[in-house]
Amino acid sequence: MSGFTFSEKQEKEITGILSKYPFKKSAMLPLLTLVQRAERAISPEAMVAISEKLDCSPAYVQSVMSFYTMYHAEKVGKYMILFCINISCQLNGCDKLLEHTAKKLNIKVGETTSDEKFTLHREECLADCTNAPMMRINDTYYGDLTEQRIDQILDSLD
Amino acid sequence: MSDNEVTLTIDGKSVTVPKGTKVVDAAREVDVDIPVFCYHEKIGALGCCRMCLVEVEKMPKLMTACTMDVMPDMVVKTTTDKVEKAQKGVLEFTLLNHPLDCPVCDKGGECPLQDNTFKYGPPDTRMEFHRANNAKATPLSPVITIDRERCIACQRCTAYSERIEQDQGLVMLNRGFYNEVGTFNNEPYNNRFSGNVIDICPVGALTNTDFRFKARTWDLTNTETLCAHCGCNCNITMGTRLNELMRIEARPNDAVDDGWICDKGRWGHQFVHSKNKIITARENSVGGGKPTSFPVFPHDCTIQDAAGKVAEAFKKIAEEHGPESVGFIGSPYTTNEENYLYQKLFRQSLGSNNIDHKSYQDTPGLPVDHYGVEQIETANVVLLIASDPTEELPVLDLRIKKAVTNCGTRLVSLNDQTIALDKYSSQSVQYRVGSEALAIDALANGLARELGEPAPAKDAGQTGISAEDMNTLVETVRSSMKICVVYNPSALSGDAVSRVKRLLKLIAKVPTMECGAIPAAPMTNAVGAMDMGLLPDFYPGGVPVTNQDEIKKQWGENAPTTKGLSALEMIARAEAGELKALLVHRSNPVIDFPGGSRVADALRKLDLLVVHDMLETETTELAHLVLPSNGPGYDEGTTTNIGGRVQARKKALETAQAPDWKIINLMLNALGDETDYQKVLDVTDEIAQKVPGYQEISRKSLGKAGCDRAPVTSVDETVAEQSAGSGKNGNLRLRVATSLFSHDKILDASSRLAHHFLPSTAHLNEKDAKKLGIRDGDTVLLSAQDVTLEATASVNNRCQSGGVVVPRASDWQGVNGLTGADGGPTWVEVRKV
Ligand code: SF4
Ligand code: SF4
Ligand code: FES
Ligand code: FES
Numbered sequence: 004m005s006g007f008t009f010s011e012k013q014e015k016e017i018t019g020i021l022s023k024y025p026f027k028k029s030a031m032l033p034l035l036t037l038v039q040r041a042e043r044a045i046s047p048e049a050m051v052a053i054s055e056k057l058d059c060s061p062a063y064v065q066s067v068m069s070f071y072t073m074y075h076a077e078k079v080g081k082y083m084i085l086f087c088i089n090i091s092c093q094l095n096g097c098d099k100l101l102e103h104t105a106k107k108l109n110i111k112v113g114e115t116t117s118d119e120k121f122t123l124h125r126e127e128c129l130a131d132c133t134n135a136p137m138m139r140i141n142d143t144y145y146g147d148l149t150e151q152r153i154d155q156i157l158d159s160l161d
Numbered sequence: 162m163s164d165n166e167v168t169l170t171i172d173g174k175s176v177t178v179p180k181g182t183k184v185v186d187a188a189r190e191v192d193v194d195i196p197v198f199c200y201h202e203k204i205g206a207l208g209c210c211r212m213c214l215v216e217v218e219k220m221p222k223l224m225t226a227c228t229m230d231v232m233p234d235m236v237v238k239t240t241t242d243k244v245e246k247a248q249k250g251v252l253e254f255t256l257l258n259h260p261l262d263c264p265v266c267d268k269g270g271e272c273p274l275q276d277n278t279f280k281y282g283p284p285d286t287r288m289e290f291h292r293a294n295n296a297k298a299t300p301l302s303p304v305i306t307i308d309r310e311r312c313i314a315c316q317r318c319t320a321y322s323e324r325i326e327q328d329q330g331l332v333m334l335n336r337g338f339y340n341e342v343g344t345f346n347n348e349p350y351n352n353r354f355s356g357n358v359i360d361i362c363p364v365g366a367l368t369n370t371d372f373r374f375k376a377r378t379w380d381l382t383n384t385e386t387l388c389a390h391c392g393c394n395c396n397i398t399m400g401t402r403l404n405e406l407m408r409i410e411a412r413p414n415d416a417v418d419d420g421w422i423c424d425k426g427r428w429g430h431q432f433v434h435s436k437n438k439i440i441t442a443r444e445n446s447v448g449g450g451k452p453t454s455f456p457v458f459p460h461d462c463t464i465q466d467a468a469g470k471v472a473e474a475f476k477k478i479a480e481e482h483g484p485e486s487v488g489f490i491g492s493p494y495t496t497n498e499e500n501y502l503y504q505k506l507f508r509q510s511l512g513s514n515n516i517d518h519k520s521y522q523d524t525p526g527l528p529v530d531h532y533g534v535e536q537i538e539t540a541n542v543v544l545l546i547a548s549d550p551t552e553e554l555p556v557l558d559l560r561i562k563k564a565v566t567n568c569g570t571r572l573v574s575l576n577d578q579t580i581a582l583d584k585y586s587s588q589s590v591q592y593r594v595g596s597e598a599l600a601i602d603a604l605a606n607g608l609a610r611e612l613g614e615p616a617p618a619k620d621a622g623q624t625g626i627s628a629e630d631m632n633t634l635v636e637t638v639r640s641s642m643k644i645c646v647v648y649n650p651s652a653l654s655g656d657a658v659s660r661v662k663r664l665l666k667l668i669a670k671v672p673t674m675e676c677g678a679i680p681a682a683p684m685t686n687a688v689g690a691m692d693m694g695l696l697p698d699f700y701p702g703g704v705p706v707t708n709q710d711e712i713k714k715q716w717g718e719n720a721p722t723t724k725g726l727s728a729l730e731m732i733a734r735a736e737a738g739e740l741k742a743l744l745v746h747r748s749n750p751v752i753d754f755p756g757g758s759r760v761a762d763a764l765r766k767l768d769l770l771v772v773h774d775m776l777e778t779e780t781t782e783l784a785h786l787v788l789p790s791n792g793p794g795y796d797e798g799t800t801t802n803i804g805g806r807v808q809a810r811k812k813a814l815e816t817a818q819a820p821d822w823k824i825i826n827l828m829l830n831a832l833g834d835e836t837d838y839q840k841v842l843d844v845t846d847e848i849a850q851k852v853p854g855y856q857e858i859s860r861k862s863l864g865k866a867g868c869d870r871a872p873v874t875s876v877d878e879t880v881a882e883q884s885a886g887s888g889k890n891g892n893l894r895l896r897v898a899t900s901l902f903s904h905d906k907i908l909d910a911s912s913r914l915a916h917h918f919l920p921s922t923a924h925l926n927e928k929d930a931k932k933l934g935i936r937d938g939d940t941v942l943l944s945a946q947d948v949t950l951e952a953t954a955s956v957n958n959r960c961q962s963g964g965v966v967v968p969r970a971s972d973w974q975g976v977n978g979l980t981g982a983d984g985g986p987t988w989v990e991v992r993k994v
Contacts (some may be wrong), residue, residue: 047345047346060328062330063323076440
């Protein structure tokens with residue numbers, strides 16, 4: 004499978020990452036993250052490219068990649084919303100808030116907006132129960148959610 | 162008790178085992194059964210299924226017996242209430258979403274999940290909801306079907322893929338509640354050893370597509386026999402029903418296969434029911450103007466008549482034209498018993514040493530120890546010479562991978578092509594195609610210089626190996642302490658094999674060196690055929706024809722003591738009209754021998770060509786008379802594997818046709834030999850009496866696991882000075898490589914493995930390709946000896962420039978036709994179409 008090449012900058016970054024680990028395979032998550040950030044998805048072609056860097060099989064890359072909810076086979080929006088639905092958030096009314104968010108974005112949970120700006124997913128406990136209900140957008144945690152706060156947050160992202 | 166042993170107590174029984182043993186294996190020693198799912202002794206600990214929980218004194222919680230090493234004075238209990246409760250709990254969970262498929266499941270009757278549930282499980286489930294459903298029968302490859310609903314996620318199969326096959330092709334995807342066994346991007350799970358996952362899956366999740374719904378396992382008749390394909394001679398169980406082959410499974414034998422078989426062993430035995438099977442003796446309507454000595458088979462000729470007539474015709478021709486006018490070409494695929502009897506017929510009854518079974522040079526025996534394959538695990542260095550185990554002897558590939566990854570063995574190779582195992586070698590030294598003799602000599606000379614033995618100051622000729630690389634290799638070999646040399650005689654041209662033997666002698670001279678070798682020709686019984694004396698210059702047991710006293714003593718006053726003709730010489734003599742009659746047993750010279758159409762032309766000139774074979778071939782077409790051979794599945798006897806282990810091949814299927822050994826015995830009788838073998842073991846007994854090295858072989862010593870034969874003497878070889886041959890300008894030196902799934906008579910178009918067949922491919926070096934204006938994927942023509950062959954070019958540096966590697970893809974490709982009739986070096990012209 005061809006069709007995926009790392010940019011020169013990425014190649015440099017990868018060399019740096021690989022130099023940190025005694026075993027190449029240990030660099031699996033950093034490399035997956037690198038691709039996910041750059042492409043907003045990890046395509047089969049990218050998995051092959053990663054497997055070549057790490058001397059393992061593409062199947063092995065896929066097995067790791069398919070375990071973590073932060074990696075996506077389908078392209079996600081610019082903003083990835085992971086909405087916690089686990090117990091603490093549940094007790095604090097996350098269901099209604101999730102519904103509100105979906106309605107506001109005009110998509111169903113699991114979908115991406117047509118302008119590819121937002122993707123909305125359910126997520127299990129993100130270890131921020133003190134601030135439940137909460138959601139994570141890309142790398143930022145947003146706690147103590149209310150409908151207004153959600154509107155504000157989403158509107159502030161461009 | 163040594164330092165390396167540990168004594169512990171399991172269920173009140175004291176047991177002493179080597180350090181590092183897992184508790185679950187220690188328990189087996191004292192017949193305590195600890196149930197497991199994920200644990201497999203060859204794959205190692207996983208700790209994935211929790212079925213093996215046991216109580217250990219002084220440990221607060223239950224422990225998994227499969228991950229825990231034994232410790233001194235440990236007290237293990239496997240039948241306490243706590244353990245039983247845990248077992249019930251684990252099984253209740255394991256069965257939570259398991260479908261109730263047993264009545265239609267292929268695993269039924271031999272299923273660890275059934276068995277463990279029956280022995281240790283709860284009587285019912287508390288599950289009140291619908292079971293989670295998952296994909297039923299889904300193809301994982303053309304030969305394996307996965308039922309994802311039955312999978313208990315034990316991960317044995319994925320661990321096998323990671324640790325044994327080591328291609329990581331099969332993995333656990335979506336780990337978590339929705340986990341499933343799968344491959345990258347849903348590609349088929351296709352490799353040489355994929356079928357083993359069927360044997361090890363503890364439920365009916367991974368099933369043999371070919372066997373699905375064909376029979377219930379308890380209705381099968383299981384025969385413990387051997388794979389009939391390569392020289393590994395893996396142990397298999399043939400399951401048959403109503404005289405039809407249903408399936409093949411591995412039958413673990415550590416000394417031979419370590420518990421695994423390759424896919425050719427598992428799915429490549431369908432030929433037993435081939436429509437091309439020869440079932441009766443017949444006369445072909447070839448060759449008019451037959452000589453008077455020519456026997457005629459009447460329409461309903463019995464095999465007794467046919468065998469008698471063949472024998473008498475050969476006798477008559479031998480009397481009229483001298484014993485050198487008759488010859489025998491046997492096979493490295495047949496049993497020792499058949500080979501032994503045929504050489505006896507030609508030597509004792511016909512007085513001819515025109516006996517051979519191959520088209521390359523080799524001599525019996527080794528100047529060093531003949532290592533069994535398990536020695537690879539204890540060797541410090543394994544040196545491959547002209548050998549590509551992955552294609553030629555698959556299960557040897559697994560053994561080498563195991564040695565390199567788990568036993569600290571170092572792999573080095575001296576090859577003319579890149580091979581799959583290069584990934585595992587610490588040094589792969591590549592010589593130019595055709596320069597093996599020079600390369601082997603260079604290694605031997607380097608060693609000789611180190612040892613102060615006589616050696617030329619400078620190595621002759623051009624091998625394309627740098628002095629530095631060669632020095633490193635010499636040093637690795639010299640300092641190895643224990644080395645196992647694996648060489649493939651059938652891939653060595655000219656007299657290079659004698660140079661290997663000279664090299665072995667030199668290695669053995671290194672102080673404190675333990676040196677052994679494995680002659681790794683790919684054919685099933687290549688070692689046995691050499692041992693049984695299917696050779697023009699050696700009697701059975703490596704006794705040279707010149708050893709008159711010994712020969713007269715064993716084989717009678719009239720036994721011939723002059724060197725006979727080799728197979729290639731016989732073809733040449735037939736061409737010249739000097740060889741009159743030839744008997745070919747289970748060999749297809751028209752396709753397999755060098756010389757192309759010249760072979761067929763030569764065979765046409767014979768007064769009498771008798772072919773004794775199991776499947777119709779291009780050679781049976783030319784035969785005047787055809788005798789039926791039973792072949793694997795139906796035959797019985799012994800074969801000798803590459804490691805010198807003799808094992809019993811058993812009969813799994815019945816046929817009305819007389820076995821080969823009986824037919825040969827009829828011929829012996831017709832020529833006045835009084836032998837009266839009642840069963841094949843009578844022949845085995847005679848081999849034990851008459852063949853040096855086989856004295857210990859008997860039904861008893863063979864048992865289930867076979868018995869190593871004693872070393873066969875090897876003659877002192879003299880090696881000639883060599884000069885590098887040169888070809889016509891711009892031509893490339895041809896290397897015919899072995900490909901495991903070659904499309905031939907055994908794996909025909911209807912084979913379950915047909916998806917592995919390769920197109921005809923020519924592997925070129927970049928430099929040559931550039932010079933010839935050939936690009937990757939171009940169609941090219943290769944020509945030599947008036948033969949032209951079409952292939953797709955693959956520009957991949959599989960060999961050095963000046964050579965071209967062509968894997969044997971099929972009989973119809975006819976690549977052996979390109980090689981010269983004398984078996985010497987072949988230069989081919991390669992051009993783009
Ligand atoms: S397919 Fe079989 S061997 Fe593989 S994980 Fe499932 S149950 Fe275990
Ligand atoms: S490795 Fe050889 S003997 Fe073993 S199963 Fe495969 S072909 Fe048969
Ligand atoms: S349950 Fe939502 S952050 Fe823990
Ligand atoms: S057998 Fe011990 S955990 Fe599976």
